[in-house]
Amino acid sequence: MSVRHGLLALLSERPRHGYELRAEFERRTGSALNVGQVYTTLSRLERDGAVVGTGDGEEGRSTYALTPAGAEELHDWFTTPVTRESRPRDELAIKLALAVGAPEVDVPAVLQAQRTDSLRALQDYTRLKARADAVDDLAWLLVLDALVFQTEAEVRWLDHCEARLVRARAAAPPGPAAAPVRAPGREGVRR
Amino acid sequence: MSAVLELRAVTRQHGAGEGLVHALRGVSLQVAAGELVAVMGPSGSGKSTLLHLAGGLEAPTSGEVLVEGTALSGLSRKRLAQVRRRAVGYVFQDLNLVPALTAAENVALPRELDGAGARAARREAVEALTEVGIAELADRFPDDMSGGQQQRVAIARALVGDRRLVLADEPTGALDSETGEAVMALLRARCDAGAAGVLVTHDARHAAWADRVVFLRDGRVVDESVYRSPEAALGTLGSLR
Numbered sequence: 330m331s332v333r334h335g336l337l338a339l340l341s342e343r344p345r346h347g348y349e350l351r352a353e354f355e356r357r358t359g360s361a362l363n364v365g366q367v368y369t370t371l372s373r374l375e376r377d378g379a380v381v382g383t384g385d386g387e388e389g390r391s392t393y394a395l396t397p398a399g400a401e402e403l404h405d406w407f408t409t410p411v412t413r414e415s416r417p418r419d420e421l422a423i424k425l426a427l428a429v430g431a432p433e434v435d436v437p438a439v440l441q442a443q444r445t446d447s448l449r450a451l452q453d454y455t456r457l458k459a460r461a462d463a464v465d466d467l468a469w470l471l472v473l474d475a476l477v478f479q480t481e482a483e484v485r486w487l488d489h490c491e492a493r494l495v496r497a498r499a500a501a502p503p504g505p506a507a508a509p510v511r512a513p514g515r516e517g518v519r520r
Numbered sequence: 521m522s523a524v525l526e527l528r529a530v531t532r533q534h535g536a537g538e539g540l541v542h543a544l545r546g547v548s549l550q551v552a553a554g555e556l557v558a559v560m561g562p563s564g565s566g567k568s569t570l571l572h573l574a575g576g577l578e579a580p581t582s583g584e585v586l587v588e589g590t591a592l593s594g595l596s597r598k599r600l601a602q603v604r605r606r607a608v609g610y611v612f613q614d615l616n617l618v619p620a621l622t623a624a625e626n627v628a629l630p631r632e633l634d635g636a637g638a639r640a641a642r643r644e645a646v647e648a649l650t651e652v653g654i655a656e657l658a659d660r661f662p663d664d665m666s667g668g669q670q671q672r673v674a675i676a677r678a679l680v681g682d683r684r685l686v687l688a689d690e691p692t693g694a695l696d697s698e699t700g701e702a703v704m705a706l707l708r709a710r711c712d713a714g715a716a717g718v719l720v721t722h723d724a725r726h727a728a729w730a731d732r733v734v735f736l737r738d739g740r741v742v743d744e745s746v747y748r749s750p751e752a753a754l755g756t757l758g759s760l761r
């Protein structure tokens with residue numbers, strides 16, 4: 330996610346102070362920015378002519394406003410889809426891809442540990458959603474919904490992996506690699 | 521706090537010899553008042569069996585089931601039937617609504633069987649139908665309702681009166697996602713109001729309403745996910761909101 334575009338979006342509503350940008354970004358997205366990130370990004374935006382700072386120049390007291398160039402950059406960002414390639418690599422898929430070939434790995438236990446962790450996250454999101462206000466917290470609810478759908482998809486994918494694993498092991502010729510799939514026991518599961 | 525439902529090292533076998541099936545292999549579980557527990561697991565892992573045992577519909581092969589501290593194995597048939605009617609509410613996949621009775625009559629039926637007067641039973645039934653959002657359908661017959669509406673009637677029937685234990689087996693199975701969410705909100709509210717709930721579901725989104733999610737595999741509990749606190753939930757997001 331680009332902090333740069335996040336700040337431009339908030340400034341497109343009205344001019345704001347740096348500390349206000351930070352608080353508002355977090356309120357809407359649930360994602361925290363540190364002060365350094367905000368001011369570094371603002372000075373880059375200013376250098377690039379996307380925003381102008383006004384006020385006495387003292388950092389916390391400057392007010393920043395969007396310029397026409399900044400508005401154009403923001404428009405491009407909103408109208409360009411986020412490509413799948415630009416997202417971070419899926420560590421979980423990579424981990425499982427490597428786990429199925431690795432000796433001594435209890436893959437069902439790996440799947441279950443992940444499933445438990447994902448469910449716990451889903452429990453968290455569900456409670457946070459229940460506490461949010463449908464109107465005042467609209468932006469925040471959209472973010473939570475995204476997390477819910479992603480996590481739900483992950484759990485379904487884990488179930489699918491488990492079924493695929495069982496089928497693959499059943500179809501594999503006998504040998505060390507075709508050891509029966511063990512049910513994950515508590516001892517095998519990272520808590 | 522004492523548990524409303526307690527399973528102590530419960531096993532359940534079906535059949536014998538070649539056909540012997542271990543549906544549950546030693547499950548222990550406690551559900552306190554106010555708590556909603558979800559049970560997840562692949563088909564055949566023993567989820568429905570667990571609910572049947574919890575509600576006294578089947579007896580365990582070994583181990584003990586206690587409802588509000590009373591061991592079900594020690595009860596006479598008559599007392600067991602009473603506990604099933606008074607303390608336990610069920611919502612099963614198969615709704616079991618009586619087609620010849622209206623929604624309100626279906627919901628009132630368990631209360632009437634339990635000796636409540638017809639008037640009181642009707643009033644409680646309408647309250648329960650109101651709670652599930654279909655008070656206006658009280659005098660309609662099941663065949664004249666949508667699947668989602670019938671499901672709500674079945675849930676009202678499970679909630680009517682003062683049930684301390686609500687057992688639900690895939691209650692959202694046939695519902696569209698919005699109605700499913702509404703059903704979950706109802707179950708959650710009932711538990712927040714003091715009931716103990718056990719919900720079987722394959723839908724992670726619905727299981728996530730629970731305080732605890734128990735994972736069954738081959739008749740055993742293999743893991744559990746416990747909701748912690750709002751602070752921890754926010755911590756998950758790396759934010760101090």
Ligand SMILES: Nc1ncnc2c1ncn2[C@@H]1O[C@H](COP(=O)(O)OP(=O)(O)O)[C@@H](O)[C@H]1O
Pocket residue numbers: 534535541542543561562563564565566567568569570
């Ligand atoms: N009445 C029965 N007779 C024989 N086997 C049964 C009976 N009920 C359940 N089983 C078996 O017990 C196991 C667990 O079943 P069940 O509790 O229905 O699982 P789930 O609800 O998780 O799909 C399955 O192998 C099922 O075939």
Ligand SMILES: [Mg+2]
Pocket residue numbers: 567568569
């Ligand atoms: Mg079942």
